[in-house]
Amino acid sequence: xxxxxxxxxxxxxxxxxxxxxxxxxxxxxxxxxxxxxxxxxxxxxxxxxxxxxxxxxxxxxxxxxxxxxxxxxxxxxxxxxxxxxx
Numbered sequence: 001x002x003x004x005x006x007x008x009x010x011x012x013x014x015x016x017x018x019x020x021x022x023x024x025x026x027x028x029x030x031x032x033x034x035x036x037x038x039x040x041x042x043x044x045x046x047x048x049x050x051x052x053x054x055x056x057x058x059x060x061x062x063x064x065x066x067x068x069x070x071x072x073x074x075x076x077x078x079x080x081x082x083x084x085x086x
Contacts, residue, residue, distance in 0.1 A: 003015060003034060003084075004016035004019075006084045006085055007085050008067050008068075008082055008084065008085070009067075009068055009082075009083060009084070009085050010066060010067070010068055011065065011066055011067055013065065013067070015041060015084065018041075018065075018067070018082075019032065021061075021065070022043070022061070025061055026051060026053050026057075027051065028046070028048050028051050028053070029046075030043050030044065030045075030046040030053040030058070031043070031044045031045075031046045031077075032044075033074065035081070038083070039083060039084050040081045040082060040083050040084060041081070041082045041084055042074050042079050042080070042081050042082075043058055043079060043080050043082075044074050044077045044078070044079040045077050045078045045079065054078070055071060055078035055079065055080060058079075058080045059071065059080060062080060062082070067082060068082070068083070069081060069082045070083075
């Protein structure tokens, strides 16, 4: 199964759809990483001119969609981590 076809736990949202929803919400792509070792998708705080994508905003967005996530750090940057279904 391709990574983008994985469904986020407790939802019917595929990872590819989640990325599109993030773009539609924030009008920009946040920094996103895949942790293959732990089967997780990580979205970090991202700042563009006039666009602030923060951990708080990402958390509220995930809560609205019913996506379970963990708050944490990716290096020195705040992030949310979504564990992917196996």
